[in-house]
Amino acid sequence: MEILDPVGSSAAATRTGAPRPASLQGAVIGVLDNSKPNARVLLETVARALAAKLGAAEVRVWRKPGASIGATRAVLDEMAAHCGAVLTASAD
Numbered sequence: 069m070e071i072l073d074p075v076g077s078s079a080a081a082t083r084t085g086a087p088r089p090a091s092l093q094g095a096v097i098g099v100l101d102n103s104k105p106n107a108r109v110l111l112e113t114v115a116r117a118l119a120a121k122l123g124a125a126e127v128r129v130w131r132k133p134g135a136s137i138g139a140t141r142a143v144l145d146e147m148a149a150h151c152g153a154v155l156t157a158s159a160d
Contacts, residue, residue, distance in 0.1 A: 093123040095152025100139060101131040104158055111155050124152070 089095065097115045101108040108129065115127040130147060132139050135158065139147075147154050 089152050091122070092118070092152050094125045096150050097124045097127045098147045098151035098154035099127060099129040100143075100147065100154060100156035101129055102135045102156065102158060103132055104135045107157065111157060115155050118153075 097119050099108070099111040099115050101111060108131070112127065112129060118124065119127050128150065130139070130143050132143075
């Protein structure tokens, strides 16, 4: 009898998250819509509430072509250059 161990290994690298900004006053809050139903509605609602509460200047939205497709390097670079914070999530 052969017994298989179901525990696999992971090749994912450990990464450190970006530092949190001290304030979002006057900043742009970015939204990365993953194209799932209601994702944009959820994320924009949260982003606009945060903007109003924290004094952010604006909310900008970018959209991925599909939930299973990653954002392009160009989109990620543009968001990093213009946003003080970015929200992304999955919603159905």
